[in-house]
Amino acid sequence: MTTHTHDQPAAATAVELTKIYGSGDTEVVALDHVDVEFAAGNFTAIMGPSGSGKSTLMHCMAALDAPTSGKVYIGDIELSSLNDKDLTRTRRDRLGFIFQAFNLVPTLNAKENITLPLDIAGKDVDSEWFDTVIRTVGLSDRLKHKPSELSGGQQQRVACARALVSKPDIIFADEPTGNLDSRSGAEILAFLRNSVRELGQTIVMVTHDPGAAAYADRVLFLGDGRIVDEMAEPTAEKVLERMKNFDTIGQVS
Amino acid sequence: MLRATLKSLAARKLRLGMSAFAIVIGVAFVVGSYVFTDTLNRTFNDIFGDLSADVVVRPATPEGQESWATLAGAGSSVTIPAQTVEEIGALPEVASADGEIESSSLYVLDRDGDVVGVAGAPGVAVNWYEEPTSDDEDPVLDLVEGRAPERSGEVALDDQTIDTTGYQIGDEIPMVTLGDQPRITAELVGVVRFGESGSLAGATLAAFDTATAQELFLDGENAFNRVSVTAAEGVDAESLRDTVAGLLPDNLEAMTGEAVDDETASAVEEGLGFFNTFLLIFAAIALFVGIFLILNTFSILVAQRSQEMALFRALGASRRQVTRSVMLEAVVVGLVGATLGLLLGLAVAVGLQAIFAAFGMDFGGGLVLQPRTVIVAYVVGVLVTMVAAFVPARRASKVPPVAAMRDDVVLPSSSRRNHVLSGGVLVVGGAAAMAAGLLDIAPSAAVFVGLGILAVFIGVALLAPVISVPIVRVIAGWYPKTFGTVGRLAKENALRNPRRTAATASALMIGLALVSSISVVGASANKSIDEALDRGMNAEFVIASVSGQPFSPAIADAAREIDGVSTVAVMRGSFAVIDGSQSYLSAVDPDAFNEASELTMVEGTMDLSGGGLIVDSDTADSENLAVGDTVPLDLGGSRTEQPVAGVYDGDHPLMSGYVTGLQTLEELGITPADSTVYVVTESGADLGHVQADLEEATSELPMVTVQNQEEYKASQRDQVNQLLYIVYALLGLGIVIAILGIVNTLALSVMERTREVGLLRAVGLSRRQLRTTIRLESVAIAVLGAVLGIGLGLIFGVSLQRAVADEGLDTLSVPFGQLITFVILAALVGILAAAWPARRAAKLDVLRAINTE
Structure with a gap:
């Protein structure tokens, strides 16, 4: 199944994206000719059981992993044509990342972590924008703290702020609430949704939590390396229902 | 998972291999010294x-x-x-x-x-x-x-x-x-x-x-x-x-004949024994530096495996068993290191043999490998490794079993206060022992000074985690301004684990402390010689043979005939037994010599025309001699007693000890042969012409050279410098080991920070920036070692100079240019040491790095 959203330009596009690990008997097809578009200003959640290829999809889209075949576009830049240096630059200038854990450099304080991508690029920090981001994530009084002095939820908020502050074309979030208690998780998700609604940010999030997926505008379901379904305006109940159903299909097939 | 395990094991092998390398070099040095001196001994025994x-x-x-x-x-x-x-x-x-x-x-x-x-x-x-x-x-x-x-x-x-x-x-x-x-x-x-x-x-x-x-x-x-x-x-x-x-x-x-041969053999053995001891001292230094490298490696490895240790403990292993498992690893590393060191040592001996052969000293025949050498190699290799691994092994056993269930294991470490306390005690005690040795209060000065220096090194190494933090802040202070975030990261990384940084830097500190103290002593010696010659030498030219062997008096006679030459003073001499102890008896014509270089008489006369001898004030003091005393001389069978005619000021650049007249020396049966000829010119003489004529006069004798004042001073400095270079080269081994230590620590740190590296790369740090970060961290460590080492070296060097100021080393000279060069070299060494770890870090796959556990 392919998905197309034509009302807005795509922030990222995958065409015939295939990723195969190993070879011969041990060959595993993680992604099987996936075509997908992520519209700008949209919050997309990717769901699927373990081994469905959801993480691989995100890694290939985020220029962290090279596909076996097919093409990935960030805006109109085709990634396979780039060398490591340009890939690094693309990640630095156009992409934002939020990982499940270990998002922060332990030797730098919160503020330094947030401005890290800009500092690496040698760019000036837009202080107005910085203040907006900090206010939104509610970290004004924690900027001088080292990661070890912050709670897990605060650390993830710093990571979110870091992803936002460089105004990337698209933010990839890999199970951003996986390590958090439900309250901190909800805060982060609300914050991500707000940044899409209010700041016009594009976000792609991998999750296995239907509650988290419900914050998104759209949910993609992956199974055996293919996109098997999608859902607009999801709720936790609908997603959970779909996943149960999905499991049955998975068992049948 | 298996692949990951195998990989980490291979990586650990590499780590252990690198710490074993310190043992390899140290043991090779020991083995090389023994084999080479044993081989020399055999050769000389063949000859004599x-x-x-x-x-x-x-x-x-x-x-x-x-x-x-x-x-x-x-x-x-x-x-x-x-x-x-x-x-x-x-x-x-x-x-x-x-x-x-x-x-x-x-x-x-x-x-x-x-x-x-x-x-x-x-x-x-x-x-x-x-x-x-x-x-x-x-x-x-x-x-x-x-x-x-x-x-x-x-x-x-x-x-x-x-x-x-x-x-x-x-x-x-x-x-x-x-x-x-x-x-x-x-x-x-x-x-x-x-x-x-x-x-x-x-x-x-x-x-x-x-x-x-x-x-x-x-x-x-x-x-x-x-x-x-x-x-x-x-x-x-x-x-x-x-x-x-x-x-x-x-x-x-x-x-x-048998008794004569035995005499010769034991004298050869004794002489080579000194040579061997000299080499072994440097081997010991290299091994001492190696201890730091091994200690650091084992500490880091134990820290990385603390969860494994905790699991052992949780499963019921006793503390002793955990300690023993780490010690066993040390024994294996020691055995492997000693074996490789033994082989490398043999290669070193072959190399030395080849070098000596290239200089015309061919010691024919194979190498002599005595069982003693093999035993020493293994004992030293294993013992040193075990000593170095003991502290980390003890620390490993202190991991609480509960740590097995926790993510973030912090190894319990002995309190910082204990370290500072024992470090302080060692530094003070070591300094006191050094002072006692240098001031000749202690019975065996060399042992006191040596142990004192050792104690100070260990003490400073213990204090280093505390004192290094402010120093690194200064050294790396300019990083953030110049390199931005990359510099900031490097600075923070260098400060991140002060104990590790300090231990790594301490290894470099030892080598550089010794090198810089020697360079202070060397510079002081050169300056003292220069100043003494400026003060005390009037002769414009010095004629001497390159090898120090005496030469025909015909040269001096020819020099006297040269236009513009006013005085030619010759110095002769012979080894002699004076008052029962081995000594050297010089002989001059006092009047002529006084022209070349003024003798200040403290007591008596310098007139030796009627026999007798004069003696310098220091010897007179130590031997309790005064004018009128008689001194028994024995020049190989011709025994005589000579009265002390005068005592001259011992602070003389060219003369020391017992001096007699030329006539007396000849009467004692010594063939007239000059060891040095001093030429004083008439005022206004054309020095260029005189030198050319002197060179003409000596042209028959290729081993005899004519030097003007500047050349003479330079040749005196060359002698000091040559000795310095030999010592530098030998200390270089300790420094090489210290550099390996930096490589090792950086590589281990990079491994520990794999996820961080992945994160940084993911958010856009380029490979080049990553390499720069690691290089800057390495430079900070190396320069820290240099600063600590040069600081200590200055203190050691100045105290040494003060201690022997009476014995001719009266002018202190601190070779600041040289010391600054050492710091710059240390920074370059830092960049060099970072090359491999930086490349490894840059090669890390971003995705895999992020997902590393």
Whole structure:
């Protein structure tokens, strides 16, 4: 199944994206000719059981992993044509990342972590924008703290702020609430949704939590390396229902 | 998962391998020293051992001395008249008595007119005679080509000299002697071979017929230096010795050949023992530095495996078992290191042999590997590793079992206060021991100073985690400004684990502390020499031989004839036993010498025309001598007592110790030969012309050089510098190990921070920026080591200089330029050490790095 959203330009596009690990008997097809578009200003959640290829999809889209075949576009830049240096630059200038854990450099304080991508690029920090981001994530009084002095939820908020502050074309979030208690998780998700609604940010999030997926505008379901379904305006109940159903299909097939 | 396990195991092997490398280098050094000195010993024993005839007659050993062989460079003025040799030969117990003549200053010149042989090695000359040989013994000298020299103008040379020069039978061989006619030539009539291997360890050997040898070396006197007596059938050496001794006057002695050979062998062994100890000191330094590297590696590995340790503990392993498992690893590393070190050491010895051979000192034959060497190699290798691993092993056992269930294991570490306390105690105690040694309060000064320095090193290493933090803040302070975030990251990384940074830097500190203290002492020595010469030398030119061997007085005589020369002062001398102890007796014409370099008399007169001697004030103090006292002198059989005529100020640049008149020295039987000639010019003389004329006068003698004041000072400095460079090179090994330590620590740190590296790369840090980060961290560590080391080195160097200020090292000079160069070199070393870890880090796959557990 392919998905197309034509009302807005795509922030990222995958065409015939295939990723195969190993070879011969041990060959595993993680992604099987996936075509997908992520519209700008949209919050997309990717769901699927373990081994469905959801993480691989995100890694290939985020220029962290090279596909076996097919093409990935960030805006109109085709990634396979780039060398490591340009890939690094693309990640630095156009992409934002939020990982499940270990998002922060332990030797730098919160503020330094947030401005890290800009500092690496040698760019000036837009202080107005910085203040907006900090206010939104509610970290004004924690900027001088080292990661070890912050709670897990605060650390993830710093990571979110870091992803936002460089105004990337698209933010990839890999199970951003996986390590958090439900309250901190909800805060982060609300914050991500707000940044899409209010700041016009594009976000792609991998999750296995239907509650988290419900914050998104759209949910993609992956199974055996293919996109098997999608859902607009999801709720936790609908997603959970779909996943149960999905499991049955998975068992049948 | 298996792949990951295998990978981490391989990585650990590499880590352990690198710490084993410290052992390899240290042990190789130890093994190389032993094998090389054992091999030298064998060679010298081949040369000197089993040389002597049944009984040897020679000048009596100076009273109170063990043997001739231990008297470095001593010769005797006593000769044995031909008549005595005949009398010995006439004894019924004697098969033959052969008079021998020996000189050690006849130099053979090659076709280019340069001296053949290693600089400083003697040019041996002997009289040729047919040796009586029994079947089971080879002659010492064997005629291998041509015929024996029979008359004046004929010479035979050893085969190695023939090989190097390419001379052929019939060639006229140019030679240099101490005689009035320093340059002589003789026709090559034969080639002789010395001993079995033919090796003379760099010396040359020329043989003349007896009459010519007497003419050349004994002023034509029909006498000999030594008699080799061969026993008649059925006479044993001991009884022959006693019989022969009955014929001899007091100034001669008879010894069995075996006893003479033993004397030589033990003297050689003693000399090589010093050499060996000298080398082993540097091996010990290298191993001491290695301890830091191993300790650090094991600490980091234990920290990384703390969860594994905790699991063992949770499963019921006792603390002792955990400790033992780490120690066992250390034993394996030690064994592997020692084995490789043993092999490398043999290679080092082969290398040294090749180097010496390239300089003309060919020690033929294979290497000597004694069982002792192997045992020492393994004991040292294993012991050092175990000592280094003990602290980390103990720490590993302290991991609480509950840590197995936790993610973030922080190893319990002994409190910082304990470290500071024990570090402080060690530094203070070490400094006190050094002071006691340097001020000669302690009984064995060298041991006190050595242990003191050791204690200070360990103390500073213990304090380093605390004191290094502010220093690194300064060293890396400019990073963020210059390099932005990359610099900031590097600075924070260097500060992140002060104990690790400090231990890594401490290894470098040791080498640099020793190097810089030596450089302070060296610079002070050079400056002291310079200033003393500026103050005390009026002579414009100095004539001396390159190897330090004396040369013919004809040179001084020629110099006196040169226009513009006002005074020529010669210095002669001889090794002597003075007042029962080995010493050197110089001889000058005091008036002439006073012109060249003023002698300040503290007491008495410097007039030596009627015999007597003068002595420097320091010796006078230590020996309790005053004007009017008599001093017993023994110059190899010629004993005399000389009154002290005067005491001169010991702070003199050119002269020290006992000095007598030229006349007296000659009366004591020492052949006139100048060791140094000082030339004073008339005021207004054209120095260029004088120098050219002097050079013309010495052109006959290739080993004699003319130096003006500046050149002389430079040559004096060269001597100091040469010694410095040798010590630097030997200390270099410790520094190489320290550099490996930096590589190791950085590589381990990078491994520990794999996820962080992945994150940084994911958010856009380029490979180049990542490499820069690691390089800057490395530079900070290296410069920290340099700063600590140079700081300590300055303190050591200045205290050493202060301590020996009385003994001629009176001017302190701190070679700041050199010290700054060391810091810059350290920074470069840091960049170099970071190369491999940085490349590894940059190669990390971003995705895999992020997902590393």
